[in-house]
Structure formats: structure tokens, C-alpha cells
Amino acid sequence: MWRTIRDLLRFNRQFAAGVVLLTLVAAYSCLSFFSPYPPNDSFVVPPDVPPSWAYPMGTTSRGQDLFWLLSFAIRNTLLFGIVVAVISRLLALVIGLVAGYSGGLVDRALMSVNDTFIVIPLFPILVLFYFVMREHMSWGLLALMMACLGWAYDARLIRSVAMSLRTREFTETGIFSGMSTRQILVEEHLPYVLPIVFSTTMNNINWSIGLEVTLSVLGFTDINTPTIGVLIYWANQHTALVAGIWWWIFFPVLLVVMTFVGLFLLAVSMNEHIDPRSRLGRTGT
């Protein structure tokens, strides 16, 4: 595995760029543990100071040092993406593997539900969810809700792989040697599916962070937990752009765009690594 990563870093520029971007973002988010101020304290520094040596990213109109505040925000945002990805991956794996392995009626029923979740417009449902929860809305609740809605696309992908695995000989061998369905799925099929799961995880994190940013910018989340979207929300509340406090908007947007592009590059290069046909295409033969 380490060899693969080393080769990817050396020969795949997209992978290398993605790793560099994400390492920067992750390292910055770790700085939050050394922050001199707790994230929710306001008016600890003079407000509206442009970026300078003392305040590398300036300060907000609420008297917060943007450099440290942003490190908390990106940490929460990344954590959100990872939590959603892990929960929805579990759902996608179980449903995809079971549907692909069982086939027949089980497969058809599961895939009908699956296609439904792909088609349904999630944003209005999440807005409705916020509307009925209001101040009971929390970071974790939103993550859980999104995980329950965001597994479908990958479950379909996993199912298509599981379907082909079922016809392979080692599956037959497993059945005849008395392995239970659960054992076959977990011990025999799971390892084959994992590379695809890794690649779709990046896309899923992108998707969930994107929705989280969108919802928080509108104020449709718990606006007291700093995330990138919540930061932009407060900047908009203080009309930062009109007031000329551009740094309050610029740095969060820059950081989140770095995250998106980094994750996307990783997903694309992993896809290429998994599908050798497109690797041939890259060399131009």
C-alpha cells in the first residue's frame, strides 16, 4: 500500500497536488488545538483590523482573530464531512453488498429504494428538517440526517461490483465450504469493494461539506458552532463585503475551495488508479 502511495505521488501530478492541498488544510485545522482564544469568545481583539503581522488574516467585526477562528471552523467542517462519510459508507456497503449478492427480488426492492434516494431533491427536505427542529438543530443531528440521505449513489456502485463477484469461483468455494452469507460478504467480497469505497468517500465528503456550507450560510444550522459556512453567515450578517472587510469572506472561501479541489483531485486520481483503462489513456497510447 505504501508503495502504491509513493508511486502515485511520484507519477500522478493530480494525486500529488491533492495530497499537498489537503495536508495544508489538515495541518492548519490542527492549529486550532493551540488557539489562544476559545472559538466562541468575541471581542477579544480589536475588530475590523486588516491582515497584518499581528493578525495574519485580520479580525472580524465581532472582535475575533480570524486566523484562530478559521482553524476551528475548518476542523469542524472537515470532521463533519468525515462523520457523514463514515456513517453513509456503512449504509452503502451493507445495502450494496446485500443487493448485489442476493440478486432477484431483494436486489430489485433495494435498488428501487436506492434510485428513489438518488432522485429525491435533498435540499428542500433538509430545509424542512431545520424548519421543524429550529434551535434543537445541532451539528451531529445534521450529520446523521445527511448520512441517512447520502448513501444511495455509492450503494449502486458497490452493488455492481458485488454482482460480478458473486459469479466468481471463490464465492462458490465459500458457499460449498459452509461459510455463512455474512462471512462471504465481509471476508471475501469486502476487500474487493474497498478501493472503490475509498474513492467515493472523497466525493461524499465534498458533497456533505458543500451542503453543510450552503445550509449554514443561510443560517439553517446551529450557528454557534463555528464551521466555514457559519463564518460566512456571520460575515454576511455584518455585511462584510459592503463594509469593505473582504478578508472575513476571502479566507474562508479560499480555504474551503482548497479543500474541495484537494478532495476532488484525490478522488479523480484514485479512480484512475482503480480503472487501468483510463491510465492507458493518460499516456496517450
Added chain:
Amino acid sequence: MTGYPVYLLTRLGQFALVVFIGINIAFIVTHATPIDPVEQSIAAATQYGSTSPEAIGLMRQSLKELYGLEGGLGEQYISFWRRVAVGNFGPSLSAFPTPVSVLIGRALPWTVSLLVVSTLLTWVLGNLLGGLAGYYRQSPALRFAGILAMAFHPIPYYIVAFMLLIVFGYLWPILPISGGYMMNMPRDWSSAFIGSLVIHSILPILSLALVGLGGWFMGMRSLVSNIVTEDYVVYAELGGVERRRILASYVMRNALVPQVTGLAMSIGAIFNGAIITEQVFGYPGVGTLLISAVYAGDYSLVLGITTVSIVAVSLAVLLIDLLYPLLDPRVRVR
């Protein structure tokens, strides 16, 4: 019974299932809350100014009827479906007494036209460029277009719309950044009005297109670069068929089939994007209506828009599915 009728029936069944599950999610979400939506709305409505206790009592009664909170859970479920079936979500609370259906009906044409124009434009352009990029792989211009399309693709709709707003609203103000048409303009079909409609729709369409383009581009490029290595394409090339004809009717035609399926699968996501784009640019569609309804605490409007969106998006998917056999004749004979 084989072929088209079976296909038609399964698609219709899938449509019904999507609507059924979607509406059920809406029901569960609205009823699984620890908060009493009635008290919630009353608190929101009486936040400013004082309201007499009698008026609040009256409000509570009418809200309970409106929310269908009378009776047991089973009764509530049935009355919920009844309201969905006839499309009657009662009067809007923030624009009382205008019915919710009137408000949605007024906003829907804006969203539908924005979505249709931007989606068609993005899909056609992305597939065309992606197909060309997959076929003429050495072209530097197409490589550059690919990098550009990929750079915007992973960024969410909100951020792209927001960046366009900053660029064209503050740094280089040449395009209108808010509204669907110029204020105080008579709404007739004069050329001035249509021109104003077009100018106001440029930024929303542009931001939807910038995000959407990359996906179609990359999908098409990898499909085409796989298809060009197929034997029948090599055979056609050796047989001296014109390259343009090979690209159009040998390669692209086949590559389009999965892209149409992809379109049907991503309508929901594109709709999510349209909602937020409308809000950023103050476009008078369903998205702006939904978000302002949340701010106003207008439960019936939020619920109405959610339900209508679920039905409308599934209808759009059904429409694409029904057109699909035109492109893929295998569906008709199978």
C-alpha cells in the same frame, strides 16, 4: 408482454415510488420533531409586537387544523396525503390569506425556465466539448478547457454563485446581480422586457453552468476515449469514413446513452443547486420563496414547496426516462 410497455410500466412504478417515499420522508420529518410546530409558529408570528391572548388562541386552533395535527397519527397521515393529492396546503402564513398554491404557481415558471435553459445548455456543451476532448486528445485548447471545467466542478453551487456575485457585483459591475427583471418595467412581452429577462438570467445560468459543465465534460471524455479503441471504430477509420462522421454517429451517439441516464440521476442535485443560486441572485423562483418562507416562519409554504419539488423533480426524471428509448433502441426490443 415485452419491450416498451414493460419499460413504461416499470418507469411509472418507479415514479410512484419516488413520490411515495419522498412524501413519507416529509411526513416523518415534520412529525418526528420534539418541537410543537404550532407553538413554534405562534412564537415566530408574535415575536414582534404584542398580540392579545384571544387572537393567539384563535391562531392556535386554526394552525392545528392547518398542520393536520388533529386526531391520532393515522388520521394525521391520511389527511396529510389528502392535502398532497389535491395540492391544497392552505393559506400562506406570511402572505395571509394568499393560498400557498398561488405563491408556488407564481414562482414555478421562473425556476422551471431557469433549470431547463441552464441544464440543456450545460449538458449539450459539456458533452460536446468532452466528446471532442476525448476524440482529439492532443488538442491543447481542449486540454485547457478540461482543466478549467474540472477546477469549477468540485466547488458547491453556493460558493461559485457567491464568487460571481462578488466579481460582477462589486469588482466589475456590468451585470444585474439581483431580481428576475428590471424593477418598474411593465410585464408585457415587449423586446425591452425580454431583454431585461435575459440579462437578469445570465449570472444564475452562468453559475449553474460553471458547476455542472465539468461533470458532463469528464464523463463524456472518458466514455469517448474508451469507445474510440473499440473494433468497430477502428474498422470505420480504416474504411475511410470521415472523421467527423465517426465522431458524431459512431462514437458520440453511443456515449450519449449513459450520459442521459446520468442526467436523470442528477436532476435532483441540479435542482438543489438552482434553489441556492436563486437565493444568491434574488431570482424570483421557488428557491428564493422557500428560503424566505423559512425566515418568515411560514410552515405551510415550506411544506408545500418541499412536496411540490419532490413531485416536480420526479416528473422531470420520468420525462427523461420516457424519452430514453428514442436514443437507445435496445429498450424497445428487449
